């Protein structure tokens with residue numbers, strides 16, 4: 001599946017092994033992001049660039065960040081393919097980000113990395129595992145603590161990168177929902193053992 005046209009979104013995305021491919025959750029997050037009509041957005045963990053590219057094509061100024069340098073390069077290439085320009089960052093979460101946004105999206109990965117090297121290895125291994133299968137479920141069980149740590153770090157840091165009334169849309173596993181205990185949030189829709197959640201600043 002090297003290149004795929006998403007007719008519903010009017011964009012074409014190239015995939016490469018070692019960069020997380022577009023999944024159903026990617027498309028659901030993109031739909032909800034559009035509905036919020038933010039002026040500015042950041043796609044945290046951009047992967048192929050799908051969310052940021054789509055949002056730019058509908059007039060939302062969306063930047064993109066990933067810890068995996070291959071994902072950053074692919075996002076730039078896919079942006080060009082769709083005739084748009086995107087500001088990209090290579091960063092562990094918000095480490096290299098100084099701006100604030102109306103919306104931040106995060107489709108968190110299975111696994112938790114805070115280095116470019118380990119993220120490249122992890123994404124490469126994962127690209128052999130089909131999404132939403134029993135194998136994903138079993139592997140997830142063993143690494144869910146690590147993923148939760150990443151989601152926790154994201155929620156703590158995102159707070160200072162949101163404009164007034166800013167929001168985050170993210171995929172949270174059921175196991176992670178207690179991280180939202182003290183945060184104003186609503187479930188947008190359930191998704192494969194978790195939910196797509198809107199978190200307010």
Ligand SMILES: C[S@@+](CC[C@H](N)C(=O)[O-])C[C@H]1O[C@@H](n2cnc3c(N)ncnc32)[C@H](O)[C@@H]1O
Pocket residue numbers: 019020021022023025026043044045046047048049050051065066067068071091092093107108109110112113114119123
């Ligand atoms: C499940 S993929 C989502 C990709 C894309 N947003 C999508 O929805 O198709 C998660 C992405 O997060 C990136 N990632 C993992 N840890 C990260 C970190 N600490 N900081 C930034 N990005 C990270 C991975 O490299 C991967 O591209």
